[in-house]
Amino acid sequence: MIGYNFAYLDEQTKRMIRRALLKAVAIPGHQVPFGSREMPLPYGWGTGGIQITAAILGQTDTLKVIDQGADDTTNAVSIRRFFAKTAGVATTTRTPEATVIQTRHRIPETKLREDQIIVYQVPQPEPLSKLEPRRAETKRMHALAEYGPMHVKLYEDITRFGQISISYDYPVMVNHRYLMAPSPIPAFDNPKMHMMPALQLFGAGREKRIYAVPPYTSVQSLDFEDHPFRAVRAPHTCALCNARDSYLDEVVVDDTGRRMFVCSDTDHCETRREAGHEGTGEPVAQAAE
Amino acid sequence: MSIDLPGFADPVADAQSAFRAVLDALARPGQIRAAGTGLTPPAPLNPAAAAMLLTLADADTTVYLGPAFADAADWVRFHCGTQVTDSPADATFILADALPNLTALPNGTDEEPQSGATILLQIPALTGGPARIIHGPGLATPTTLSPQGLPPDFAAQWATNHAQFPRGIDLILCAGDHLLALPRSLSIREP
Amino acid sequence: MAYVAVKGGERAIDNAHAWLAEDRRGNPDIPEITLEQIQAQQARAVDRVMAEGALYDPGLAALAIKQAQGDLIEAAFLLRAYRTTLPRFGYAEPVDTGAMQIRRRISAVFKDLPGGQILGPTYDYTHRLLDFALAAGGTPPAAALAEAPGEPVMPVYTILRQEGMIEPDSNSDPDPADITREPLTFPATRDVRLQTLARGDEGFLLAMGYSTQRGWGGTHPFVGEIRVGEVTVEITPPELGFPIDIGDVTLTECQMINQFTGSKTKPPQFTRGYGLVFGHAERKAMGMALVDRALRSEEFNEDATAPAQNPEFVLYHADNIEGTGFVEHLKLPHYVDFQSELESLRRMRAAAEKEAAE
Numbered sequence: 001m002i003g004y005n006f007a008y009l010d011e012q013t014k015r016m017i018r019r020a021l022l023k024a025v026a027i028p029g030h031q032v033p034f035g036s037r038e039m040p041l042p043y044g045w046g047t048g049g050i051q052i053t054a055a056i057l058g059q060t061d062t063l064k065v066i067d068q069g070a071d072d073t074t075n076a077v078s079i080r081r082f083f084a085k086t087a088g089v090a091t092t093t094r095t096p097e098a099t100v101i102q103t104r105h106r107i108p109e110t111k112l113r114e115d116q117i118i119v120y121q122v123p124q125p126e127p128l129s130k131l132e133p134r135r136a137e138t139k140r141m142h143a144l145a146e147y148g149p150m151h152v153k154l155y156e157d158i159t160r161f162g163q164i165s166i167s168y169d170y171p172v173m174v175n176h177r178y179l180m181a182p183s184p185i186p187a188f189d190n191p192k193m194h195m196m197p198a199l200q201l202f203g204a205g206r207e208k209r210i211y212a213v214p215p216y217t218s219v220q221s222l223d224f225e226d227h228p229f230r231a232v233r234a235p236h237t238c239a240l241c242n243a244r245d246s247y248l249d250e251v252v253v254d255d256t257g258r259r260m261f262v263c264s265d266t267d268h269c270e271t272r273r274e275a276g277h278e279g280t281g282e283p284v285a286q287a288a289e
Numbered sequence: 290m291s292i293d294l295p296g297f298a299d300p301v302a303d304a305q306s307a308f309r310a311v312l313d314a315l316a317r318p319g320q321i322r323a324a325g326t327g328l329t330p331p332a333p334l335n336p337a338a339a340a341m342l343l344t345l346a347d348a349d350t351t352v353y354l355g356p357a358f359a360d361a362a363d364w365v366r367f368h369c370g371t372q373v374t375d376s377p378a379d380a381t382f383i384l385a386d387a388l389p390n391l392t393a394l395p396n397g398t399d400e401e402p403q404s405g406a407t408i409l410l411q412i413p414a415l416t417g418g419p420a421r422i423i424h425g426p427g428l429a430t431p432t433t434l435s436p437q438g439l440p441p442d443f444a445a446q447w448a449t450n451h452a453q454f455p456r457g458i459d460l461i462l463c464a465g466d467h468l469l470a471l472p473r474s475l476s477i478r479e480p
Numbered sequence: 481m482a483y484v485a486v487k488g489g490e491r492a493i494d495n496a497h498a499w500l501a502e503d504r505r506g507n508p509d510i511p512e513i514t515l516e517q518i519q520a521q522q523a524r525a526v527d528r529v530m531a532e533g534a535l536y537d538p539g540l541a542a543l544a545i546k547q548a549q550g551d552l553i554e555a556a557f558l559l560r561a562y563r564t565t566l567p568r569f570g571y572a573e574p575v576d577t578g579a580m581q582i583r584r585r586i587s588a589v590f591k592d593l594p595g596g597q598i599l600g601p602t603y604d605y606t607h608r609l610l611d612f613a614l615a616a617g618g619t620p621p622a623a624a625l626a627e628a629p630g631e632p633v634m635p636v637y638t639i640l641r642q643e644g645m646i647e648p649d650s651n652s653d654p655d656p657a658d659i660t661r662e663p664l665t666f667p668a669t670r671d672v673r674l675q676t677l678a679r680g681d682e683g684f685l686l687a688m689g690y691s692t693q694r695g696w697g698g699t700h701p702f703v704g705e706i707r708v709g710e711v712t713v714e715i716t717p718p719e720l721g722f723p724i725d726i727g728d729v730t731l732t733e734c735q736m737i738n739q740f741t742g743s744k745t746k747p748p749q750f751t752r753g754y755g756l757v758f759g760h761a762e763r764k765a766m767g768m769a770l771v772d773r774a775l776r777s778e779e780f781n782e783d784a785t786a787p788a789q790n791p792e793f794v795l796y797h798a799d800n801i802e803g804t805g806f807v808e809h810l811k812l813p814h815y816v817d818f819q820s821e822l823e824s825l826r827r828m829r830a831a832a833e834k835e836a837a838e
Contacts, residue, residue: 005301019350027474030402035660038801056305057305069816074813078493105816134792135796184814186819206802215316216427216428232824234822247816
């Protein structure tokens, strides 16, 4: 794009982000403040992820961008176009072909490899924010690894609802040291973060924080012995590809409330269908079991 | 004059590939990555360490150059636009050819551990030295590495550094145009 | 019936943008508005966009307003995103508002004072009656001219300072923070606070300032002085070593005089709240000065219990670019999260029903 540097950001800004990324990798799960810039997309729409992607992307990379697991949602399209325009990099919808995957709210179903980097867009990097809005205070709590209040909150959930009520952005403990917000991925995706072969980078533009989980690093969802963590998905099969283990979107197909359940990961679904898997194509009468 | 020697031939692309090399090296401790291939920095600066400075140092950082690197100071100032400091205690990056006293360097605070320094340590070779076993984030299983030029009591010095986690120093070992990285999260022992 | 995963996001975006362009232009039979017209006739909007967009360029601000169809927060965002890409040639010297070419200058604390009260182009004493003659257009009769003051108009603060009645200027920080390069951290020093407020949302500062007047962190304010006019901006290029004039900017400055403080060792004196804003923007400069003073409560050992006295609350929520982004991001798809909530709720309800049945 004429008038702008490769991948939009100027080199000084990239250096600032790169320095923050290196420290983030060295201190897994710790939120590193960075001089987040205004981007030509609004805060809250992926500016943190975009800045990280811009700082790591090179001419030989192949970029995949997903939102809600899909490559074709409008914001994913918008961000993919931004990099196609400003960096001229190759883009793909195929998870295995990508070297860099920027995501909002999902981790692909296809297992990521060592030669891939996944960049998460993070709206709220502070896992303690719902308990304590003061950042000066949460910073202190992280310094002291004072995470008791979070366990108390989860236990209160169990007393009130019979189970932990958090179903997305479910807090995790990284490398047995830092409590971390996994971004608003469904709790179903949390186990994929544990010992993942790919490098995981997290960018929160508005909140101006970067953090990371190196490959093969312990990521444990908080739980209790008598209430172990459970990765929950809708108890259905994908109506398109018949997958029984993927995370499903629920689509309302008519006025009588009939639902169809389909894979949220569109690439996973397409790949399965190409391989001959076929769903019923039929809606179900009721959403519940 | 050392500033006559060039920096990156393609500042945008070369900085990006050098960064990915060190990002990958930190994320996968012990793995050796190429960086600065083709660079001709002033002696005794090696291409990998030079590439790290060109990639990461600028006006927002301070760099301490060990005594051996006095002749490279002008080159570093000119190409990085960075502040060269006389005091390692104030430095973001420390370039050295012998492991400095880790306890005399900035190691951050419990709230701001990211302000711990990064050492760029030039060594003769990344292999062929005494074996050391590393384990921690980035490694599925413990791994052995054998860089040359580390002090004999390196594992003990490192243990002190690692024990302060999340505070601490991160170490990038540079030899020729290759590097490997040892983040503070790592535990290191002798076999 | 068959369900097909939604495709065509790219085409939908292109179509939306084409419609937006049409909508922006409106009825093509009506002449298109020019940037000169916006700059000259919607100057307060241009000023607000420059202040919140943190870029002093009336021409670009006019373009942003046109592009945003008069949505001033959207226009400020356009300017902000543009300013990020500009190279930084250097830092300006502190501007000297004491040497301002005054267009308007009023003080609420002295009936008369050196330099006088200069009303200037103000809405203050207009009766808020819709001017139907304005609808028809026309050139207004020329306003009376006065002799420009020959020398700088002495700030009211300087007058009070002569008697030691007001706290002195804090020592000027030779190397102030730069909130456009460094993230906000707490405790935030006053330079950081003032920078954040200066580009904060006018409505937010108005509401926060207003709340202090209603007892939520009261500061007993008096308008020491409001002045509006042009000041010279200078930079010192390292190769020259002396400052050079690079142009003028219009600024509004508000010096608020607030409740006094003192101690056993220091005689009591008035304290100050400060507001400085791009363009002619009195409401914002005053709101800023009230909030600045409220945020100094810790410095003066005052009880800090009100929202306007809470630096984290004020500084993290003053920026309308951040605020609008995050509020509006709720428009983006969240169906993956919503699905997880649905499943979680279904499980809880099933468990509760089972328990009730037993």
